[in-house]
Amino acid sequence: MTSTPQIDQTVATVPPGAWAVAVSGGADSVAMLSLLRPRSDLSLRVVHLDHQTRQGASTEDARFVESLARRWNLPCDIGQLDEVEREIEQPNRNRSARFRAARIALFKRVVSGHQLSGVILAHHALDQAETILLRLLRGSSYVGLGGMSARSSINGLNIVRPFLGVSPLALREHLRAVGQEWREDQSNLSPAYARNRIRIVLQKSPELSRTLIEFGESCRALQAWTRRLSAPPEQLSVEALADLPGILAREQARRWLIARGSPAMSLEPKVLDRLIEMARDRSTPPRQHFPGRLLVRRKSGRIFVG
DSSP states (O other), X not given: OOOOHHHHHHHHTSOSEEEEEEOOSXXXXXXXXXXXXXXXXXXXXXXXXXXXXXXXXXXXXHHHHXXXXXXTTOOEEEEEHHHHGGGOSSOOSSHHHHHHHHHHHHHHHHHHHTTOSOEEOOOOHHHHHHHHHHHHHTTOOTTGGGOOOSEEEETTEEEEOTTTTSOHHHHHHHHHHHTOOOOOOGGGGOTTSXXXXXXXXXXXXXXXXXXXXXXHHHHHHHHHHHTTSOXXXXXXXXXXXXXXOHHHHHHHHHHHHHHHTOOGGGOOHHHHHHHHHHHHOTTSOSEEEETTTEEEEEETTEEEEO
């Protein structure tokens, strides 16, 4: 295996065990599979979703992945978008969100069906910079601006992203060094998608990418610090919430709403600020609705659900 000390250290961060490996057929995921494969303490199972797009090109991607897995003697699961979406109650109309939900559904099925530890994804440093800039443009709080986590969980599915600190150029250099081919998805070049437009900008400005990644690290450090707050009680003190600095007040409001049943993805800064205003401004309505069908009330110096 031809690699660098940085990549070797990255590969070593994957916990031993049985894992699904998401392989699209592109350079990043093929390089990741190539680098993980020699580890004797990993049992890998390739998983791929055929998005049934690009006039049949996605089917060729699936065939490439299946052939690669067979050549490397790895088990492989190929899912079709229309078949996987039958498991999703309400598919998202947004194209990117729809595909992402289908991939997660397929990963969960494979991980559960084969009793795997979780799924390994090939997101790299440029993906991280893209994510942070995209969220910044959408007005995300510091929680979202931390970017993707190396380890996370979505509805019980464990996700590992070991290559967030590795550049895509290093991954392609590895593939060229070992003579391994990959597939190119031409839709990644289309300016129709916001992420693609951002990618083009960042590819022309490596310094901006590095700055965004450093910014994301600072946001994650801030998030870790704010999480040291004590768990909010079932009923919030109006005075205590009103007296907190803005960042801490938002974090306390976010944690309180999540504990009451609000979906974390719905808690944008403007939603959190509305709860904080209930504490700081007595002229605001004392009964307000929040995500998760919560009716929040303010009475006698307390904020509670009821």
